[in-house]
Amino acid sequence: MSIPDPSWGTHAHTVLEEAGHRRGGARDEVIDLLASQACALSAQDIETALRAQGRAVGRASIYRALDVLVEYGLIKRLEVGRAEACYEPANPGGHHHHHVVCEVCGELAAFDDRELEAAIARLGARLGMHIDDHDVLLRGTCRECAGRVPTATPPQHLHQH
Amino acid sequence: MSIPDPSWGTHAHTVLEEAGHRRGGARDEVIDLLASQACALSAQDIETALRAQGRAVGRASIYRALDVLVEYGLIKRLEVGRAEACYEPANPGGHHHHHVVCEVCGELAAFDDRELEAAIARLGARLGMHIDDHDVLLRGTCRECAGRVPTATPPQHLHQH
DNA sequence: TCTAATAATGGGACTCAGTCTCGGAAACAG
DNA sequence: CTGTTTCCGAGACTGAGTCCCATTATTAGA
Structure with missing residues (x-):
């Protein structure tokens, strides 16, 4: 956000x-x-x-x-x-975030998490190759959709927020 | 892998x-x-x-x-x-892995990492929404490419391994 | 076994994001 | 002001993925 x-x-x-x-x-x-x-x-x-x-x-x-x-x-x-x-x-500062996408409504939200970044940095070192960049995408159900449609069939076409 | x-x-x-x-x-x-x-x-x-x-x-x-x-x-x-x-x-067991893609040659490799999975699981809880699934993609340079072309311009078209 | 209902298939037209091309317009250096 | 070079726009093109529909195959049930 x-x-x-x-x-x-x-x-x-x-x-x-x-x-x-x-x-x-x-x-x-x-x-x-x-x-x-x-x-x-x-x-x-x-x-x-x-x-x-x-x-x-x-x-x-x-x-x-x-x-x-x-x-x-x-x-x-x-x-x-x-x-x-x-x-x-x-x-510009290099600070970045990742995204969660709601599988029901397509809403895209951003988050950042130092623990996750740290885990990825350590992982890169362990893999023995130079990692320039990474993406993390979480898929789930946002709170509104969780309340609205408990077990709806997910739509094929997501709309961008 | x-x-x-x-x-x-x-x-x-x-x-x-x-x-x-x-x-x-x-x-x-x-x-x-x-x-x-x-x-x-x-x-x-x-x-x-x-x-x-x-x-x-x-x-x-x-x-x-x-x-x-x-x-x-x-x-x-x-x-x-x-x-x-x-x-x-x-x-079937639910065990899954993620991928590293080489930005030079397009080579795709798989890895798994318990620490990363754990970090994502905790993150999901913290975000307060239900996370069904997640993807992680690392981009970097594989060892062969790192040795071969130190500072080449990355190609536009990656080939699948 | 035969048959009807219905799911699966395949060809090809179609959609749509993204790329390429090329003539012309704009920007900068001198 | 002028030449060089970059940038721009229109539209043709590419290629992944979708849709449609007539045909074929599968399966349950008679």
Whole structure:
């Protein structure tokens, strides 16, 4: 449940500029949208949101922007078991979190846990290979859904919150 | 790393039969192939392998079979950051493992770790929601790749081992 | 054994996320 | 201002996965 970090957008612009990237309208729109968002967005969400704001951006440009941002570690790509990938700003400080997805309503929530991080760090050392990154995804039933539908059949299509 | 469990195929057939599923050729082929396989397979791999054995099965039937198997918890679906999902037999005893994927060559390896499982179990309790399942994916560089290409640019297309 | 009911199959059209291409527009250096 | 280079957008394309439906196979029950 990361509160959107207002400085992330600036930071992202700076990093790209220092890396010699020119400043183009499309990428800026994507960065600004991500900076204002608390939750992970899919490429599709981004396209829709920008179009709704009257700032339509070509699909290719959105994917290009996301690729560059991932490359510089400015955003993180999430696979949440849905068809599309989601993207969310990465905290410059290296502090990161993981996600729980509700199997009933598709609600995506974030959490962080030092014990889990510590366990993974130790594990990496034990495996004897260098671990750059890791993902943890928990699947369960959120409290609202647990109360609402005790034994419902899980829906095939989850909706993003 | 998992040695294929010869009894898994029988177990899968039994579970489906007891659940009232009729026995059709296509699903049996998929189950038998998965039972003989040590590593996770994509739907595409399954289609290719069956065709190569002269036991071609319609694509729709493969996906149907996989859906049913996932539904009964007989196989596990893996998202490994690639385009396609992979599937592997789930151990009936509930014992499971996670994966490390090499960012250079795409090699997929399995590991299990009691400490990690314990940390996740405690975490679930702390979050106050019921957790059915979890995935952990580590990304890093395997030993061969670490020795071979110290600072190569990671390839865009990973190949399944 | 025969039959009816119903589940499973397969081919192929379809969907949809993501990629590629290429001509044109914008940004920066000089 | 001008040339170079990067960036952009539209749309064609790819490929995984889904859907549909006529046909085939399985199984229970007569």
